[in-house]
Amino acid sequence: MGNIIETEGISKRYDDFLAVNSVDLEVPENSIYGVLGPNGAGKTTLISMLCTILHPTSGRGMVNGYDIVREARKVRESIGIVFQSRALDDILTGREHLEMHAALYGVPRDIRKRRIDEVLELIALGDKADEYVKTYSGGMKRRLEIGRGLIHHPRVLFLDEPTLGLDPQTRESIWRYIERLNREEDVTVLLTTHYMEEADKLCDEVAIMSRGEIIKADSPSNLKRELGADTITVRVDRADEFHELLVKQDYVKKAYLVDDEVKVLVERGExxxxxxxxxxxxxxxxxxxxxxxxPTLEDVFIRYTGRGITEA
Structure with a gap:
């Protein structure tokens, strides 16, 4: 299985501001790949170039085997996009949104109804398909936007902050739908997020982006493992004596005494x-x-950027 998205030194400059700085990216086919970083890191600019909305200032990019500049139309035919800002019409029904998008993307008329029904089932909106979007909850609207991006069987689906502004329960339900469509539709998902938990739970691989650059990329588990230490907190009587005993053990990297707790840094703490x-x-x-x-992805982010994602 190869890479369905590749970039080499791709950059975007606005006058004196370098929004994306020489990014190399490799996204494996059929994966869920996350670009993790704070607001202003360059995530939306990066995927806007990959979607052919923006032209790179320098460097090159390939999506589904097509050059994002020279073969922009081929790229657009093979991708779906869901951006941060809502783009739904409240006076249309869910089905009408999908019908309009299917027509715009040239889904043949003879298979259009069947494909719309498939997508409605996938995003669990079949029973609400003929109701006006203005009656939908925030989570239902987000699922409809994702379904609309899937209607033409894209090879790659771009999701820009897909759960921004949603409550935690709705956010987790969106994660389940993203995992399902990745599995059942054989679609590669590239998403941007500033939610650590989202990147950790959902993504096969994560690229940490800060100030327009990709700082580090790997699977969440490998990124956390590179920090090299789990923390075991032991609440114990005579904590000072137990601390002195623990620091002598070969498997202990460091041990700290905090009130009646001993905090021990070790590898493979389980x-x-x-x-x-x-x-x-x-x-x-x-x-x-x-x-x-x-270790958490927040710890990883701090390790490689020197600051927390909220601070950034």
Whole structure:
């Protein structure tokens, strides 16, 4: 399986402002790929170039085997787009939106109805298809926009901040639909997000973007593993004595004493929780609780950019 999106040194400059700076990107076919970064990082500008809405100032890009400048029409025929801002007409029904989009994309008339019914089932709007969009919830509107982007069987679906402004429960339901369409429609999904949890739970691979540049790209699990340490927090009687005991263990990278807690940095902490509990039992310490924390993508972002995503 090859890459369905590739860029080499792609950049976009506005006068003295470099919005995207020499980005190299490789997106595997049939993956869910996330570009993670704060507002203003250049995420929307990057996908706007990949969608042929903007011309790059320099560099090159390929989408589905087509050059984004020389073969822009071929690129547009093979992609679907859902942008941050809503683009729905409240006085149309859900079905009418899909019919209009299918006609614009040249979906043959003889298969149009069947394809619309397939998409309505995929986005779970079949029972609301003939109701006006103004009666839809925020989550239903977002699902309709995603369905509209799928109507012509695109090879790549671009989602720009797909869950922005949605409540946590609705956000998780959108994640499930994105996973389902990736699986059932064989479509590659490239999404931008500033939600750490979204990138972590949804994406096969993540590119961290800051100030117009891709700082690091890998799977969420590999990015977190590179930090090299889990944190085990042990609440124990005589914490100062237990801290002195733990710092002597070979598997402990660092240990900190915080009130009645000992915080221990280790690799693959899930394997060492039993070891630490057994050590306490053998040496006469009473353990009140043990908590294991893995590194987060927020930790990774801070590691590579020097600041948190909210601060950025």
């Amino acid at each position: 394997n060492l929780v039993p070891e630490i509990v057994n050590l306490a039992a053998r040496t006469g310490f009473y353990v009140r609780s043990v908590e294991l924390e893995h």
